Amino acid sequence: MTLDEARALDAADPLAAYRAQFALPEGVIYLDGNSLGALPKATPAALADVATRQWGDRLIRSWNEGWIDAPQRIGAKIAPLIGAAADEVIIGDTTSTHLFKALVAALRANPDRHTVLSEAGNFPTDLHIAEGAVACVPGARLKVVARADLAEALDEDTAVLLLTHVHYKTGERFDMTAWTARAHDAGALMLWDLSHSVGAVPIDLNGADADLAVGCTYKYLNGGPGAPAFIYVATRWQDRLASPLSGWMGHAAPFAFEDAYRPAPGMKRWLAGTPAMLSTAALETALDLWADIDQHAVAAKSARLFDILAAAGDALGLDCVSPRDPAQRGSHISFRHPHAHAITQALIAHGVIGDFRDPDILRLGLTPLYLSHEDVWCAGEMLKKIVETGEWQNPQYSERLAVT
Amino acid sequence: MTLDEARALDAADPLAAYRAQFALPEGVIYLDGNSLGALPKATPAALADVATRQWGDRLIRSWNEGWIDAPQRIGAKIAPLIGAAADEVIIGDTTSTHLFKALVAALRANPDRHTVLSEAGNFPTDLHIAEGAVACVPGARLKVVARADLAEALDEDTAVLLLTHVHYKTGERFDMTAWTARAHDAGALMLWDLSHSVGAVPIDLNGADADLAVGCTYKYLNGGPGAPAFIYVATRWQDRLASPLSGWMGHAAPFAFEDAYRPAPGMKRWLAGTPAMLSTAALETALDLWADIDQHAVAAKSARLFDILAAAGDALGLDCVSPRDPAQRGSHISFRHPHAHAITQALIAHGVIGDFRDPDILRLGLTPLYLSHEDVWCAGEMLKKIVETGEWQNPQYSERLAVT
Numbered sequence: 105m106t107l108d109e110a111r112a113l114d115a116a117d118p119l120a121a122y123r124a125q126f127a128l129p130e131g132v133i134y135l136d137g138n139s140l141g142a143l144p145k146a147t148p149a150a151l152a153d154v155a156t157r158q159w160g161d162r163l164i165r166s167w168n169e170g171w172i173d174a175p176q177r178i179g180a181k182i183a184p185l186i187g188a189a190a191d192e193v194i195i196g197d198t199t200s201t202h203l204f205k206a207l208v209a210a211l212r213a214n215p216d217r218h219t220v221l222s223e224a225g226n227f228p229t230d231l232h233i234a235e236g237a238v239a240c241v242p243g244a245r246l247k248v249v250a251r252a253d254l255a256e257a258l259d260e261d262t263a264v265l266l267l268t269h270v271h272y273k274t275g276e277r278f279d280m281t282a283w284t285a286r287a288h289d290a291g292a293l294m295l296w297d298l299s300h301s302v303g304a305v306p307i308d309l310n311g312a313d314a315d316l317a318v319g320c321t322y323k324y325l326n327g328g329p330g331a332p333a334f335i336y337v338a339t340r341w342q343d344r345l346a347s348p349l350s351g352w353m354g355h356a357a358p359f360a361f362e363d364a365y366r367p368a369p370g371m372k373r374w375l376a377g378t379p380a381m382l383s384t385a386a387l388e389t390a391l392d393l394w395a396d397i398d399q400h401a402v403a404a405k406s407a408r409l410f411d412i413l414a415a416a417g418d419a420l421g422l423d424c425v426s427p428r429d430p431a432q433r434g435s436h437i438s439f440r441h442p443h444a445h446a447i448t449q450a451l452i453a454h455g456v457i458g459d460f461r462d463p464d465i466l467r468l469g470l471t472p473l474y475l476s477h478e479d480v481w482c483a484g485e486m487l488k489k490i491v492e493t494g495e496w497q498n499p500q501y502s503e504r505l506a507v508t
Numbered sequence: 509m510t511l512d513e514a515r516a517l518d519a520a521d522p523l524a525a526y527r528a529q530f531a532l533p534e535g536v537i538y539l540d541g542n543s544l545g546a547l548p549k550a551t552p553a554a555l556a557d558v559a560t561r562q563w564g565d566r567l568i569r570s571w572n573e574g575w576i577d578a579p580q581r582i583g584a585k586i587a588p589l590i591g592a593a594a595d596e597v598i599i600g601d602t603t604s605t606h607l608f609k610a611l612v613a614a615l616r617a618n619p620d621r622h623t624v625l626s627e628a629g630n631f632p633t634d635l636h637i638a639e640g641a642v643a644c645v646p647g648a649r650l651k652v653v654a655r656a657d658l659a660e661a662l663d664e665d666t667a668v669l670l671l672t673h674v675h676y677k678t679g680e681r682f683d684m685t686a687w688t689a690r691a692h693d694a695g696a697l698m699l700w701d702l703s704h705s706v707g708a709v710p711i712d713l714n715g716a717d718a719d720l721a722v723g724c725t726y727k728y729l730n731g732g733p734g735a736p737a738f739i740y741v742a743t744r745w746q747d748r749l750a751s752p753l754s755g756w757m758g759h760a761a762p763f764a765f766e767d768a769y770r771p772a773p774g775m776k777r778w779l780a781g782t783p784a785m786l787s788t789a790a791l792e793t794a795l796d797l798w799a800d801i802d803q804h805a806v807a808a809k810s811a812r813l814f815d816i817l818a819a820a821g822d823a824l825g826l827d828c829v830s831p832r833d834p835a836q837r838g839s840h841i842s843f844r845h846p847h848a849h850a851i852t853q854a855l856i857a858h859g860v861i862g863d864f865r866d867p868d869i870l871r872l873g874l875t876p877l878y879l880s881h882e883d884v885w886c887a888g889e890m891l892k893k894i895v896e897t898g899e900w901q902n903p904q905y906s907e908r909l910a911v912t
Contacts, residue, residue: 127564136568143564151555151786159733160531160547164540164861171733198781200755201605208644224767229756229781232769236754240612240644248767273765322782329563329575329785350640351604352633361677361866363628363652365636377602377633378726381733382555383784457568462765 105412110481113408118401119472125393126326126474133479133486135458138300138436138469141326147389154385166381174384175375179334181391182325185399186298186317187308188336194371195321195387196379199299199333200229201349202318203266205374206335207237209345210264210293210316211244217263217291218243224250227272230297234266240348251276255286262292264316269307270300270434273461275426277305277433281312288313293341299323304406304435306399315341324435324471325394327387335374342370351376393473405472406435409480413437413468416484420491425465436469449501450490456483509816514885517812522805523876529797530730530878537883537890539862542704542840542873545730551793558789570785578788579779583738585795586729589803590702590721591712592740598775599725599791600783603703603737604633605753606722607670609778610739611641613749614668614697614720615648621667621695622647628654631676634701638670644752655680662694668720669696673711674704674838677865679830681709681837684716692717697745703727708810708839710803719745728839728875729798731791739778746774755780797877809876810839813884817841817872820888824895829869840873853905854894860887 114120127143128134134142158166170177179193186193207220220234231248238244249257258265265287270277280296287294296317301307303324309317317336321327337345346367352358353375356366367373407430414437417424423440427433441447441464448460458468470480490496518524531547532538538546562570574581583597590597611624624638635652642648653661662669669691674681684700691698700721705711707728713721721740725731741749750771756762757779760770771777811834818841821828827844831837845851845868852864862872874884894900 127560129565129567132567134567140563140568140571142567143559148556148559148564151559152552155547155552155555155732155790156531159544160552161533163533163536163538163546164544164863166733167544197601197605198755200757200781201601201753204753204755204780226767227756228759228762228765228767231767232754232756232759233780235769236752240752242646320782328559329570330782330788332784333781348640348644349605349608350636351602351608352631352636353604355632355636358632359866361632363630363632363635365639376608376637377604377737378724378734380736380784380787382787382790384734386559386786459568462763 105415105481107478107481110412110477113477117405117477119405120476122393122473123476128474131455133456133483134475135456135468135470135483137471137474138304138323139459140329141323141390141471142474144326144390144393147328147386150385150389151382154382171381174381174388175379176371178384178388178391179371181388181394182302182321182334185302185307185394186319186336187310189310189339191370192339193334193336194374195332195334195384196375197333199297199318199320200233202333202335202374203230203233203297204237205347205349206295206316206318207234207264207266208240208348210295211237211241213341213345214263214293217261218245219261220244220246220264220266221254221257221262221292222246222248222266223254224248225273226268227297227299230266230268258286258290258292260291262290264293264295266295266297268297268300270304272300273465273467274438275433275436277301280307280314284312284314301434303394305403309336310338314338321387326390328383328390331383331387332379337371337374347374347376349376353377353379402472403430406430406470408477409470409472409475410437412477412480413484416487420488422491435471436467438468439466440464441466443496446496446501447490450496450498451486453501454486454490456486509819509885511882511885514816514881517881521809521881523809524880526797526877527880532878535859537860537887538879539860539872539874539887541875541878542708542727543863544733545727545794545875546878548730548794548797551732551790554789554793555786558786575785578785578792579783580775582788582792582795583775585792585798586706586725586738589706589711589798590723590740591714593714593743595774596743597738597740598778599736599738599788600779601737603701603722603724604637606737606739606778607634607637607701608641609751609753610699610720610722611638611668611670612644612752614699615641615645617745617749618667618697621665622649623665624648624650624668624670625658625661625666625696626650626652626670627658628652629677630672631701631703634670634672659690662690662696664695666694666696668699670699670701672701672704674708676704677869677871678842679837679840681705684711684718688716688718705838707798709807713740714742718742725791730794732787732794735787735791736783741775741778751778751780753780757781806876807834810834810874812881813874813876813879814841816881816884817888820891824892826895839875840871842869842871844868845870847900850900850905851894854900854902855890857905858890858894860890
């Protein structure tokens with residue numbers, strides 16, 4: 105592809121106008137929106153309003169003027185992005201906390217079975233939290249197997265199959281419908297972690313008949329650093345599952361101040377403590393951008409952006425570990441290289457921000473809302489220059505940062 | 509007390525200058541800072557900086573430029589307010605989530621005992637979460653008794669005594685040193701909920717030899733609606749307790765992306781998911797106000813403010829349920845009245861914002877950083893007027909709001 109061809113794709117891009125909705129620094133091509141999404145231009149004003157007017161001026165009254173319902177209202181805005189009904193999603197806490205709640209609840213709902221099955225190399229918090237969850241349910245255990253062995257490992261003791269829809273490192277995507285059906289055929293509940301797929305690929309939880317899902321909102325949804333996460337519980341499970349984090353905000357009548365816990369009906373029972381309203385307001389603003397976006401247009405553009413970088417990698421003979429078939433991946437591309445860390449640092453030094461994932465992965469996120477084809481073409485050219493000239497061998501790129 | 513006397517107290521008030529650090533609406537006397545603290549004037553600019561510069565401009569790089577260490581850095585700023593060492597406190601999550609983690613960890617550390625003991629009428633989330641926590645530890649149970657029966661109920665099966673230092677409704681304060689000693693004499697761990705006392709009364713966890721504590725930062729600390737909560741673990745327990753919410757951010761080496769969980773040393777193991785950085789930044793700004801404040805000056809002013817409202821209540825013959833001895837209470841005053849809800853609504857209609865607590869409590873918070881003696885004197889006069897004239901009987905005050 106030539107620069108002119110990339111520009112021609114931009115001229116015909118139905119999502120091109122969204123770029124103007126984001127504040128991005130000059131001189132940077134940001135390929136890390138799969139880790140921390142960019143700042144929507146509307147967010148600072150929304151934050152100023154929640155701080156100055158809602159908190160500062162209205163004070164405690166704001167709980168009656170929009171705050172108390174925010175977790176459900178915002179959940180309903182995520183619902184169409186994941187194929188859920190409006191009353192099947194609520195936000196708050198973190199993905200890790202939601203995973204814990206969902207796993208303990210699912211294990212208790214399936215008491216004749218004892219195993220949480222997941223994939224080796226899944227995003228660490230999924231496995232770490234699953235360790236913590238099984239320790240809270242007598243007899244429960246965690247079984248972690250390679251992807252190729254998952255189908256065989258699904259057995260009569262599997263209570264929950266926990267899979268991350270798109271792999272954080274390779275970008276590989278599970279077939280949601282097929283794996284949900286496999287879990288159900290084995291008698292297990294299906295719990296999806298959508299952190300690396302929501303806002304990146306079309307998702308249809310109800311179409312796939314999924315039971316539970318959780319996900320992150322600070323990646324492709326641009327909710328802000330550490331934005332509240334979401335949890336989805338299929339309607340048929342809502343009365344049968346209860347959160348082990350039985351907190352006041354999830355009580356059926358919080359302002360009756362009862363000593364005994366009674367779970368609220370619907371999704372409210374998945375709340376525990378008071379939601380972080382400043383971070384919540386930023387998330388709501390970011391989600392409003394998604395109201396009119398066609399998920400399939402996002403996926404189509406993601407596929408084009410991927411092809412641009414895949415071609416650059418091919419020209420260099422790089423080992424692309426992400427699937428070539430768009431239906432089998434998310435919206436990032438990863439290359440395995442023994443010097444991936446130094447190459448990542450060299451790219452960052454030239455304003456192309458991607459990230460490194462231990463031990464040998466260069467990961468480049470493709471966010472169709474604010475990246476142009478030209479951006480990604482230029483990033484590919486920079487990658488070629490750095491690898492072809494050996495610039496990554498410069499000693500300045502050997503330092504390892506805590507977070508990259 | 510006369511208005512002139514109240515003004516004379518203001519003229520001599522060593523904390524008077526702090527009022528200028530807060531943005532408070534015109535025409536409001538805010539007596540609900542014990543529920544949601546007021547907005548520090550510095551906070552909107554700090555939020556704008558974290559959004560526009562740190563997130564918008566620095567993007568993912570901000571994790572290396574102050575975000576990753578924020579939970580510990582901010583915990584260290586809370587430490588002097590609660591008599592803890594800087595490395596005994598960390599922030600993140602909610603008070604409810606921290607309570608869950610602390611209770612499960614403490615039960616596991618004391619495996620020959622099975623009972624969490626707490627007080628009937630404790631703040632609901634303490635009891636609700638304790639229900640959830642004991643359900644996660646085989647054999648554990650929750651025992652809830654009246655305050656008068658607590659000492660007798662402490663026995664050889666008590667693993668943890670869970671008390672809220674200052675009662676959310678009455679303002680009664682437990683003697684931290686005495687009750688911690690009683691718990692230890694019985695062989696139990698002592699877990700304090702400081703939500704209604706931190707920033708309101710001097711606290712010395714280490715002086716009292718406490719084991720664990722949690723607390724809220726959006727009341728007297730003014731961290732913002734739903735600001736991250738804190739957890740304290742005494743140094744001697746830090747290696748022996750582990751969080752059941754074993755999340756990635758609490759791993760010993762998160763960026764090694766290991767499948768197996770290994771808890772981080774020190775307080776970092778109490779983290780789970782990614783902290784909500786916008787809400788976190790607001791909290792840090794609010795805490796910076798406390799750096800030079802003498803806790804004993806705060807307590808002394810709180811006592812003077814209390815006396816002003818207590819005198820107004822006495823003049824009306826109201827039933828004050830808060831202790832008269834300042835050493836036995838927090839920083840709010842509560843009156844029991846069969847029409848407390850209507851009186852609260854009438855006060856709010858006249859710009860005096862307090863709150864109602866079911867079924868019959870009018871609760872007025874006394875926040876020495878931004879309330880003057882004159883403010884509180886005027887509130888007392890308004891209370892007298894509303895009760896003496898029977899204005900609260902106006903039908904417009906009968907409506908019950910979701911949150912008051």
